[in-house]
Amino acid sequence: MGQFCGEKGRVLKNVIVLSTSVMLISVALVSLQDIESTINSSKGIGVLSLCSFYSVTSILPCIVAPVVTDKLGCKWAIVLGIALRNVYTAVHFYATEWALIIGGLIGGMGNIPIWTAGGTMITELAEEYASATATDVEVYVNKFNGVFYSFYQCSHVIGNLISTLCLTRLDVQFDLSDKRHCGMKVCPRKYLQSSQMSQNNEDKKTVYLMVALLLFCGLLAIILAICILDNTPNRIQEEEESRSLIHKRLMQAYDYKSEECDNGARQQEGNTASDYYITKRIRKTLGMMFDKKVLLMTPLMIFTGTNLTWLFTDFTQSFMTCNAGVDIIGRGMIFFGVADTSGSLLVGMVEKYISRYIMFLGAFVINLSIWTSLVVFNPSQIWFLYFVPIMWGFTDAIWETQTSAYIGVTFSQSDVVDVYSIWRSWQYFGYTVYLATTHFFCMSVKVYIQLLLSITMITMFIISEILTTKGYFGERGTFDDPKHMS
Numbered sequence: 001m002g003q004f005c006g007e008k009g010r011v012l013k014n015v016i017v018l019s020t021s022v023m024l025i026s027v028a029l030v031s032l033q034d035i036e037s038t039i040n041s042s043k044g045i046g047v048l049s050l051c052s053f054y055s056v057t058s059i060l061p062c063i064v065a066p067v068v069t070d071k072l073g074c075k076w077a078i079v080l081g082i083a084l085r086n087v088y089t090a091v092h093f094y095a096t097e098w099a100l101i102i103g104g105l106i107g108g109m110g111n112i113p114i115w116t117a118g119g120t121m122i123t124e125l126a127e128e129y130a131s132a133t134a135t136d137v138e139v140y141v142n143k144f145n146g147v148f149y150s151f152y153q154c155s156h157v158i159g160n161l162i163s164t165l166c167l168t169r170l171d172v173q174f175d176l177s178d179k180r181h182c183g184m185k186v187c188p189r190k191y192l193q194s195s196q197m198s199q200n201n202e203d204k205k206t207v208y209l210m211v212a213l214l215l216f217c218g219l220l221a222i223i224l225a226i227c228i229l230d231n232t233p234n235r236i237q238e239e240e241e242s243r244s245l246i247h248k249r250l251m252q253a254y255d256y257k258s259e260e261c262d263n264g265a266r267q268q269e270g271n272t273a274s275d276y277y278i279t280k281r282i283r284k285t286l287g288m289m290f291d292k293k294v295l296l297m298t299p300l301m302i303f304t305g306t307n308l309t310w311l312f313t314d315f316t317q318s319f320m321t322c323n324a325g326v327d328i329i330g331r332g333m334i335f336f337g338v339a340d341t342s343g344s345l346l347v348g349m350v351e352k353y354i355s356r357y358i359m360f361l362g363a364f365v366i367n368l369s370i371w372t373s374l375v376v377f378n379p380s381q382i383w384f385l386y387f388v389p390i391m392w393g394f395t396d397a398i399w400e401t402q403t404s405a406y407i408g409v410t411f412s413q414s415d416v417v418d419v420y421s422i423w424r425s426w427q428y429f430g431y432t433v434y435l436a437t438t439h440f441f442c443m444s445v446k447v448y449i450q451l452l453l454s455i456t457m458i459t460m461f462i463i464s465e466i467l468t469t470k471g472y473f474g475e476r477g478t479f480d481d482p483k484h485m486s
Contacts, residue, residue: 002178010230011129013123015333017079017228019151022118024221025082026152028089028214029107031159032334034312047313051435053088056108057428064109065116065421066285074124077117081122082225084110086218092211112424119420122148123408126229139146139352143409145401146348153344153397156337159214164330166210182322184378186314187442276284285418293410294422296404299457301423304399305430307367310450311336311392313435316444319388323380339393347401356402357465363395364458369449371454410468 029052040046069077087108091099126140133140288294312333319330347359370388373379407419440448 003116007132008129011125011132011335012229013228015125016149016223018118018121018125019148020400021078021082021221021225021229022114022148023151023155024224025085025114026155026218026219027159027162029085029335030156030333031163031214032092032318034088034329035163036332042444045095045097045100046440047435048097049104052104053108053111053430054428054431054435056105057111058425058430058432062231065112065424066417066433067418068113069117071326072113073231074117074121076227077113078121078229079222079225081110081112081117082218082222085114086110086215086222089211089218091216093208095207108428111428112421115424116417116421118148119407119423120417122404124413126408127413129168130144138405138409141403142351143348145408146344146351149397149401149404150341150344150348152400153340153393155339156340157334157339158217159251160330160333161338162210162213164207164327164334166213169473172294183380184374184443184447186318186322200399229264232318255423265267274396285421288415288418289422294419294467296460296467297406297423298426299453299460300399301401301426302430302432303453304403305427306434306450306453307399308316308392308396309434310320310446311389313438314443314446315388319380324382324385325348328382332386332399335386336393338388340397341391341393343394344398344401347397351405354407357462359398359402360458363398366391366395367454368451371451375444376446391432392436 036046036050040049069078072080085107087110088103092102122144123141126144127137129140129144237485315328316332320332351359370391403423404420407423408416411419441449
């Protein structure tokens with residue numbers, strides 16, 4: 001009984017510590033990305049730094065993330081990611097063009113292991129807890145993902161609270177004299193010409209204070225992860241030990257007595273095992289991008305990136321700032337964070353009674369309704385500027401928790417880390433493309449593109465659900481494509 005309680009307690013401790021660490025390191029990013037284009041508006045450096053951040057995150061996860069996670073284990077992969085993300089925060093003390101771009105590249109590399117190892121660890125902890133309680137693993141995959149993402153979404157509240165308290169002292173001015181060009185009427189050139197930020201010493205001190213608070217949160221995250229979080233097994237070491245054990249048993253079976261020959265063979269095998277494993281891992285991850293289930297999920301993976309980018313960049317600028325001034329951004333994003341946090345917890349509690357299929361359809365209808373109202377009415381009322389972040393928070397809770405849970409319960413444990421890395425790769429590809437092209441399209445075009453992507457996404461998901469229900473993909477973790485079995 002004591003061992004049973006101890007195992008459950010260890011799992012729950014790791015879920016809380018992991019979630020808290022990710023929340024603390026995310027405080028800086030969610031705060032900076034909401035105001036980056038304001039505090040570093042000269043030559044679009046702020047947006048450019050975010051573009052460099054997400055470009056690395058979109059390119060490398062499929063190649064780097066599985067190898068780093070397997071070689072270091074989930075704990076140390078997360079610690080490495082947190083350390084690199086702190087670099088991106090720290091460069092804002094010296095916010096020159098090249099410092100922000102290089103810092104964005106380094107921070108983007110840190111973002112990769114945090115999410116891949118974090119998602120993998122949550123799934124592994126859910127499987128351990130389900131085994132200890134003799135219950136269905138899907139139940140705890142959903143619950144633990146709900147807890148994990150509710151903690152993460154708290155970073156929106158904390159980060160935007162910090163930025164709001166600091167930004168009230170900034171001398172940031174926007175031309176609000178003609179609101180006819182706000183909202184759906186916004187085009188990049190018109191808007192960029194209407195905003196400017198003063199560069200006096202008081203403003204710089206305020207920004208430095210904000211960055212210091214954000215960096216403190218990041219340092220606290222790395223301390224928690226190092227001191228309290230338990231590591232998962234090193235998969236490369238596991239494979240080498242397994243191969244060594246098989247080799248030993250074969251030698252015993254054939255009464256093989258030559259220890260020198262045996263040791264020499266093992267040493268040579270050990271030198272090549274790691275290189276062989278890494279090459280095999282990369283090939284497997286890239287190959288899984290073309291798996292039928294993953295292909296059907298690809299529009300959803302991209303949508304989870306562009307959907308939030310639209311809110312954080314275009315809605316905050318074209319609707320909130322243009323209509324009501326920069327001070328409203330922090331307050332509106334706090335509402336978003338509260339809704340996202342409570343939504344993540346709520347989804348984890350109701351998943352027993354409401355299917356993932358219904359929750360996805362509900363989130364799609366809410367997003368579709370808001371975009372349609374923007375196209376038809378182009379509203380500018382203050383209540384609507386708060387209403388949209390609140391509803392976006394609830395829908396994002398569904399997209400994030402249920403996509404993560406869907407991966408966890410659909411793919412085998414050996415494939416989960418690959419699919420998580422593919423998800424984050426496509427998600428940040430959506431971020432990067434959106435940020436890179438945001439100054440080339442008017443708001444109306446961006447909304448129509450989002451509408452088209454959302455319709456494509458939900459259509460592909462419905463097809464995937466139908467095929468899964470009919471057993472087209474087989475059992476959890478099985479693939480009808482023989483190349484994945486090699």
